[in-house]
Amino acid sequence: MDLITENLLSILIALPVVGALAVLGHQLFWKQEGQLKWVALVFTLINFLISLFLLADPGKVSASGFFFEQNVPWIKAINTNYHVGVDGLSLWLVLMTTLIMPIAVLSAWNAIEKKVTAFYIFMLLLESAMIGVFVSLDLLVFYLFFEASLIPMFFLIGVWGGDNRIYAAVKFFIFTALGSLLMLVAIIWLFYAYAGIPGGTAAGTFDFVVLANAIKMNTLTFAPLTGTLLFLAFALAFAIKVPLFPFHTWLPDAHTEAPTAGSVILAAILLKMGTYGLMRFNFVLFPEQSREWAPLFIVFAIIGITYGALVAMVQPDMKRLVAYSSVAHMGFIILGMFSFTEWGMQGAVYQMLNHGVSTGALFLLVGFIYERRHTRMIGELGGLANPMPIYATFFVFTSMSSIGLPFLNGFVGEFLIMLGMWKSVILDGYHMLGWNWNTVATMFAGTGVIFAAVYLLWMVQRVFFGKITNAKNRMLADLSYREIGLMVPLLFLMVFMGVYPRPFLDRTESAVTEIQKRVLPVAGGVIAEAEK
């Protein structure tokens, strides 16, 4: 047991790689492509079970609030260490990754028919990279996983995607790579900035915890222009990943063209890397700049919420509709984060999980109908509630969760975010028609919820209710046991997280308040700054 808990995070990162090798070995020796999905499923499930240890008592918690920490030198010449650890912020994201992966593997059960070996290898490698992103505490190692996660996704979209897959895959790669490369420059800059602290140690460091403490203690400070550029280099990488309006254009393409499993992972986990990165790195390393630029992020978030919803309304393709709804939902998360209130930030973290569960489930459901009808056009469907009652029930349920119906998960997150935004002081001093901007922002966010109801319910109505207009829809088979089985955990989470959010919020609280304290140390000081 000790062996597992001491190396827990390393095991979580390494096991999928072992799984990938096992898939390859299985194929080379037995040449049974049909069995590969079982190998992948077993490895993802074991990884999920092991990840449950994260919820156990971590034993020792470091002064910086991280547990299950490991810190081993990696490349001594440039002083970079394999430093991993989780806190309340990353804990649930890791768990969601390990939960979504077996579900994604199950969703691909029959959908992936060609090049099966490579598919499962890429899926497993992707899992490794994603877990690595959430647990790395060394900036260079973080960057490494952040970039490494691109390659498997690039292949997943490019090989197993739809008709326009090449365009979508290349666009996905170049957009995200461009952003993160500038972050690399900023990371190296931080290394030397630390080395250059007067009276400090001579060696620079990539260690996030060390850098964060130096910034908290004000020993590491930046000239105004340098600080802004560093902040923007980090922020751009994450804003593209989120994707925040106006960097969102790669998302609808990537989502629409990706295979179902790819879309689920993209929505549930890959996008969270952006919001996670902003909160973990931008807020803590550049608190001053984060406050300074918060209004812009809030404006972009509001535009994203409204614009995403409006565009989603007119989509004829179900998957594209869900993709644009993602843009809107991610806007909510950004809004909550940049309110710099505990409620807002807690809500944002919660909403990251909610979005993963609800939107992931929506993509799965769209995938089910695509497998049966080979189309996702709303116009081709209609009246599906009749032949597929279970499917319809699940879909309506998931839509409600995505809209944010009370007692379902979406409500808790969105409510906290709006509450936080309302209470936020970061926009004090900005007025419009006599109202404070935070009031206006909250109102826009509220409108976004209504819009979400409009586009989702309208889609539900057109797809599931009314008369069956297309004869092909008459004889559709309802969900199989496998499909029901992989939906049930998500449906359960929607209810559970909606009714009883405490276990989740309790565990995130200390990490979030710590970040909040760092980014907004004295409320009064910020107001004065915003007015400047």
Place this chain on the structure above:
Amino acid sequence: MQIDMIFFAELVTPNVSISAILPELVVALAGIVAMVYDSFVPDQRRVTAGISLAGLIVATVILGAMWTADVPASAFGGMIAHDNLRLGFSFVFLLVTALTILISTVWIENENVPAGEFHALLMFATFGMMLMASGNDLVVMFLGLETLSIATYVMAGFRKTDLKSNEASMKYFILGSFASAFLLYGMALIYGATGTTNITEIASRIADPNFPALLLIGAAMMIIGFGFKAATVPFHVWTPDVYEGAPSPVTGFMAAGPKAAAFASFLRVFVIGFPLVAGAQAAGYLHETWITALSVIAILTMTVGNVAAILQNNIKRMLAYSSIAHAGYALVGFLGAGTATDAADRDAAIASVAFYMLAYAITNLGAFGIVTLLGQKNDRRAEFEDYNGIGFRSPALAFSLSLFMLSLLGIPLTAGFMGKVLVFRPALEAGNTLLTIVVVVAVLNTAISAYYYLRLIVVMFFRERTTEWAQPRIPAGMTAALVIAVIGVLYFGIFSSGIIERFSRSMPASRVVSNR
């Protein structure tokens, strides 16, 4: 009179230390043995390859021993240097040549190339490259450069009946001679300004040169000469034609070896020979000028190389332009070495350039190996279209080639990524605005380069093949080369700690090269 006395004393007891140039000698000897053996027993390609490889391995072992052994710091009256620059780069050359011999097996078999000549020339070229890295004197560097160049001129035209290959050889020869002339002129002017050809001496005299103007003009001419050999913009125009026309293994060799050799001499002359001397106006002016000039050249090289590579439809041409771009990235580390404030930082920056060259060489040779293999006779299949949909037909080859492309692009866990991080680091350390801009341009260029490196992956994996695809037969030599390259790319990407430390280990002060 005094000079005569020293000259006389040297004649009686020459400062000859065979052990200091042992690796070079072993390589040259292996080349001679291969050549002589070939003239008596022709067409024994396995034997000559074996002789050459054995020579390279012995040289590598000796080189490894020299890293730690107590070798005299200076030999031949200060003409041969023994420092981390020499050792690191020599290691790169030996690896490049060994891989070239292995990947050329396909080409030699397919086209019935006179293997003995080829192997001997390759070894002589390697000897020249090693001399360029170890030479601490302008004359020795020039000797090395010419030994290298003449061998490569011949190798580029090895396909005697192929017009393109002849064109490549001719073009390379004429333009290369022109560049050599510039270099020699530059060296002469430097000699005129400082009265010496020894780099260490030059470094101590630039603070107060005889003719400051000659110093600047000489440096400018040498930038042109070395810039040509390293294929930097605007002295790159020969590269695409020569790289496309030369046989693929030779192209791979030229992109990896001679380029690294040019960088070795280039680094030694500029970073060690023209340092910033506190309080000296002439040296300061020279330093500022060459840093600025090379910054501009670096920006141009990266940008032109990458933008032009996007437009290519031939993979060899694409790799040629990509090699230009990589020379630009390496220049970033070069600039970092030039602006380093102390000897340890400077050595670390030089090591980063050597590591970059190592990473680039191993990746690039792997890529050229596959291009050779798939190109068949006379490199007929070297267009992007020829690679359509082969990804899942020949998965081992295609995934290896993808790995090489990702390493060239600089994706983490590959050697290319570590190389990029290492060369960007010293440039940012200086905190110099110009260098920071150069680094930002470099990363933007990396994003541009994603387009064409990914294009090959897209073509191989995401498109369907419409025409027949015959699995190529992979000879043992090629298999070995590819395995070495794949493992090398991953190893240097993940476990690079040891090699970087070794490359950047500064020699103990007592062993730092001094003139006599």
